[in-house]
Amino acid sequence: MDSTQKPYATITSPETPADIHTDILLLGGGIAGLYLLKLLGNLGYDCILIEKDQLGSGQTLQSQGIIHGGLKYALGGNLNAESDAIKEMPDRWRKLLAGEETVDLSNTKVIAKTQHMWSAGKLASKFTSFFASKLVRGRIDKLKKDQMPALFQAQQFTGSVYKLTDLVVDTPSLLNNLCQGVEQRILQGEATSFGTDETGNITSSNVTLSNNKSVQIHHQTVIFSAGAGNESLANLADIKSAPMQRRPLHMVMAKHNLPYPLYAHGLGTGSKPRITITSHATDDGKMVWYLGGEIAESGINRDSESQIIEGKKELNALFPWVDFGDTEWATFFVDRAEPLQRGLIKPDCAYAHEEKNAIVTWPTKLTLAPDLGDRILALIKQQGVTQNTYSNELSSLPKASIAIQKWESLFV
Numbered sequence: 001m002d003s004t005q006k007p008y009a010t011i012t013s014p015e016t017p018a019d020i021h022t023d024i025l026l027l028g029g030g031i032a033g034l035y036l037l038k039l040l041g042n043l044g045y046d047c048i049l050i051e052k053d054q055l056g057s058g059q060t061l062q063s064q065g066i067i068h069g070g071l072k073y074a075l076g077g078n079l080n081a082e083s084d085a086i087k088e089m090p091d092r093w094r095k096l097l098a099g100e101e102t103v104d105l106s107n108t109k110v111i112a113k114t115q116h117m118w119s120a121g122k123l124a125s126k127f128t129s130f131f132a133s134k135l136v137r138g139r140i141d142k143l144k145k146d147q148m149p150a151l152f153q154a155q156q157f158t159g160s161v162y163k164l165t166d167l168v169v170d171t172p173s174l175l176n177n178l179c180q181g182v183e184q185r186i187l188q189g190e191a192t193s194f195g196t197d198e199t200g201n202i203t204s205s206n207v208t209l210s211n212n213k214s215v216q217i218h219h220q221t222v223i224f225s226a227g228a229g230n231e232s233l234a235n236l237a238d239i240k241s242a243p244m245q246r247r248p249l250h251m252v253m254a255k256h257n258l259p260y261p262l263y264a265h266g267l268g269t270g271s272k273p274r275i276t277i278t279s280h281a282t283d284d285g286k287m288v289w290y291l292g293g294e295i296a297e298s299g300i301n302r303d304s305e306s307q308i309i310e311g312k313k314e315l316n317a318l319f320p321w322v323d324f325g326d327t328e329w330a331t332f333f334v335d336r337a338e339p340l341q342r343g344l345i346k347p348d349c350a351y352a353h354e355e356k357n358a359i360v361t362w363p364t365k366l367t368l369a370p371d372l373g374d375r376i377l378a379l380i381k382q383q384g385v386t387q388n389t390y391s392n393e394l395s396s397l398p399k400a401s402i403a404i405q406k407w408e409s410l411f412v
């Protein structure tokens, strides 16, 4: 080495700032955190997001991507509160996807513009009257044989198929879209403690970044948008009024070369879909049928091998005319994280709750992200959070990247 050159060890990287100032700190980068980062940023608030792991690695990339209007929850016959809160969402998403809202999702891929509901045999009478009712008119259409997805055009299929106006989005492209232009504001790290003022309000968060450096982030408000991670964040902040519930699922993936993209709920005898299938292209040119619904809920007590046997049994029973012989199978467990409800029932709208100037939030469904945005905005306005400009130097700090989907990591 030339004596005028410095040894590599002394090459310095720009210093990590010890203090960062922002209007709103978001903890957790799934759909909730990333949607809010974009929404609040576009409205003029300075926001920073801290993600512990990889963006979307909790529930968001594991979701089926269905943007639904709640009809599948109304199968019991009543359009209940859940259906009311959710029924505007598909139209709201269409506006987001057309770039007509504050959050512009025009670069998000829609993988299905409609969905289907099918019944293998004769439709139970409670469904026939429900589908014919005034409540669902315009939202659901019975299809003739030649209008059905190719899979159901087989002679062997003698049941009914209905078309829903719900859509399905590609979740990686959704997260990519939300990150565009705000990449520098998404840091990888974890909050280790919170600082409070004399009134007990949380005014700063101590964060250890993934390069092991610590920063103190000063903020007017902090939003816990960490999905299942909200439980430990709330404990750390001594917040007691926003308890969480987990609903475990055991999801099944069937990877094949069949020419049948399917986005559909299979009806059984109960008031919930027996199975929900979405289809996703894989990097090696195949397709994964991603199986949720009843099979994922009841599968939590099966190990992976037994769940695969159950998946095979279910697909063979539903589509006996299709050869699934070359299909590869994989499963994984994942929890849905939601605000605690009595009896583990499903919550009926997005949730945002304030304590100590912090906001704990769960969208409860990907679909409800716009509803979540409305609720958070109302709380922030109520708190009187102001919009400021700061000169933080964030470029040298470690950034969180977007995770990959299970069908790209679990099939080897």
Ligand SMILES: Cc1cc2nc3c(=O)[nH]c(=O)nc-3n(C[C@H](O)[C@H](O)[C@H](O)COP(=O)(O)OP(=O)(O)OC[C@H]3O[C@@H](n4cnc5c(N)ncnc54)[C@H](O)[C@@H]3O)c2cc1C
Binding pocket: 027, 028, 029, 030, 031, 032, 033, 050, 051, 052, 053, 054, 055, 056, 057, 058, 059, 060, 061, 062, 063, 064, 065, 066, 067, 068, 189, 190, 191, 225, 226, 227, 228, 229, 230, 233, 249, 251, 292, 334, 335, 336, 361, 362, 363, 364, 365, 366, 367, 368
């Ligand atoms: C299998 C499955 C299928 C689903 N299908 C649908 C569907 O089709 N349609 C629909 O509307 N909804 C669906 N959902 C629900 C939907 O996916 C969730 O409601 C939504 O993704 C939750 O988003 P989130 O941002 O709150 O949480 P998450 O997506 O879980 O994101 C939380 C993020 O916070 C990070 N984090 C955790 N702890 C910390 C911490 N201490 N500090 C910083 N970061 C932290 C995590 O790493 C993660 O990236 C489904 C859910 C599951 C599990």
